[in-house]
Amino acid sequence: MQSNSSLIDAIVEQIKANTKQRITFAEYMDMVLYHPTYGYYSTQALNIGREGDFFTSVHLGTDFGEMLAVQFAQIWEILGKPTPFVLLEMGAGQGYLAVDILSYCQQQYPDLFAVLEYIIIEKSPGLRKVQKEKLQDFEQEITLKWCNWEDIENNSIVGCFFSNELVDAFPVHQFTLESGKLREIYVGLGEYPNFIEIIDEPSTPKLSQYLELDKIDISYYADGYRSEVNLAALDWLNLIGEKLQKGYVLTIDYGYSASRYYNPRRNQGTLQCYYQHKRHDNPYILVGQQDITAHVDFTALELWGESCGLNKVGFTQQGLFLMALGLGERISSLSASQLPLLEMLRRRDSLHQLLDPLGVGNFGVLLQSKGLNNREATQVLKGLAIPE
Ligand SMILES: C[S@@+](CC[C@H](N)C(=O)[O-])C[C@H]1O[C@@H](n2cnc3c(N)ncnc32)[C@H](O)[C@@H]1O
Numbered sequence: 001m002q003s004n005s006s007l008i009d010a011i012v013e014q015i016k017a018n019t020k021q022r023i024t025f026a027e028y029m030d031m032v033l034y035h036p037t038y039g040y041y042s043t044q045a046l047n048i049g050r051e052g053d054f055f056t057s058v059h060l061g062t063d064f065g066e067m068l069a070v071q072f073a074q075i076w077e078i079l080g081k082p083t084p085f086v087l088l089e090m091g092a093g094q095g096y097l098a099v100d101i102l103s104y105c106q107q108q109y110p111d112l113f114a115v116l117e118y119i120i121i122e123k124s125p126g127l128r129k130v131q132k133e134k135l136q137d138f139e140q141e142i143t144l145k146w147c148n149w150e151d152i153e154n155n156s157i158v159g160c161f162f163s164n165e166l167v168d169a170f171p172v173h174q175f176t177l178e179s180g181k182l183r184e185i186y187v188g189l190g191e192y193p194n195f196i197e198i199i200d201e202p203s204t205p206k207l208s209q210y211l212e213l214d215k216i217d218i219s220y221y222a223d224g225y226r227s228e229v230n231l232a233a234l235d236w237l238n239l240i241g242e243k244l245q246k247g248y249v250l251t252i253d254y255g256y257s258a259s260r261y262y263n264p265r266r267n268q269g270t271l272q273c274y275y276q277h278k279r280h281d282n283p284y285i286l287v288g289q290q291d292i293t294a295h296v297d298f299t300a301l302e303l304w305g306e307s308c309g310l311n312k313v314g315f316t317q318q319g320l321f322l323m324a325l326g327l328g329e330r331i332s333s334l335s336a337s338q339l340p341l342l343e344m345l346r347r348r349d350s351l352h353q354l355l356d357p358l359g360v361g362n363f364g365v366l367l368q369s370k371g372l373n374n375r376e377a378t379q380v381l382k383g384l385a386i387p388e
Contacts, residue, residue, distance in 0.1 A: 056164060084159075085112065252364070252365050
């Protein structure tokens with residue numbers, strides 16, 4: 001598989017248009033993934049899943065979405081059963097998670113379903129189209145909307161903002177250290193169609209401010225150390241903080257605390273590319289044909305969240321979160337089920353994969369809240385409850 005030559009040309013134009021003949025790595029990653037016509041998420045929308053470049057928990061069956069629905073139902077109760085209750089999914093991929101959550105709410109929590117407003121914020125026009133097709137049956141049943149951030153009034157949402165594997169897909173700035181100083185990695189033109197990296201002064205003081213927020217002191221790091229800074233994640237939290245009046249933010253993704261993320265031994269950062277389930281670290285090949293991600297720095301989300309009015313409620317691992325919400329009972333009831341043997345084994349394998357500590361079971365689950373009164377704030381969320 002070759003790079004997408006139209007995308008390469010668009011990036012070349014962008015670099016040429018810049019007075020310094022370069023763009024930040026974040027701008028490069030944004031174009032590669034989200035160029036509206038040629039970006040990975042515009043052209044490879046159907047390449048996500050078991051047969052594609054990578055799969056997420058939602059491709060392992062309906063259980064992940066159903067367990068989230070259990071958590072949302074409790075949140076609705078904690079908030080005093082508000083009408084409407086908004087579930088706002090950010091980065092909804094192919095729409096599977098939305099279908100699983102809505103179907104389960106319809107079956108199990110009809111009172112909640114009756115007052116549900118489901119909003120999707122999705123950057124990729126191609127995926128938005130896929131989601132609309134998949135969710136068309138629900139359009140008659142509930143208020144279902146696709147919005148941009150500007151469409152949502154400040155301080156208007158009562159409910160829960162949530163995402164699965166969104167923040168790892170945000171374009172990141174890359175930095176390195178030279179003579180003990182912070183430098184940014186830019187992308188410039190090599191011999192066509194190749195790109196080269198250019199190292200120079202940071203494009204914004206926000207890079208060092210981010211590291212200060214994380215209490216990372218670069219004077220302890222060796223020259224040549226390289227990593228990323230996810231400024232887009234902070235902008236995203238600002239928006240959530242502005243729009244949420246009362247409720248929760250649930251973020252599920254792979255990542256580390258800042259001290260692990262910026263461990264001096266992790267000296268090449270966490271940037272990874274995925275092509276047909278193969279992982280490597282070269283973002284300059286297969287341009288537009290491969291996914292590029294970076295791990296999530298959960299410390300930055302927690303600390304920046306506080307400054308946006310989002311208080312940390314708890315942090316756990318996906319495996320523990322799903323067990324607390326009832327996945328364990330689903331596994332134990334399997335042997336008594338009437339499913340044909342092969343199907344039963346397949347289902348058991350999927351449920352185990354959701355909990356796998358070497359896979360998605362080790363993902364981080366961060367819960368933050370805003371605007372809760374004392375009674376609401378003391379309620380323990382089911383997914384964070386410690387098993388007896
Ligand atoms: C890795 S996929 C995960 C999809 C889905 N949540 C899942 O678990 O399968 C990332 C999704 O986030 C979307 N996305 C990336 N940046 C976004 C942004 N700033 N706002 C909204 N959606 C975004 C992508 O288009 C894609 O749908």
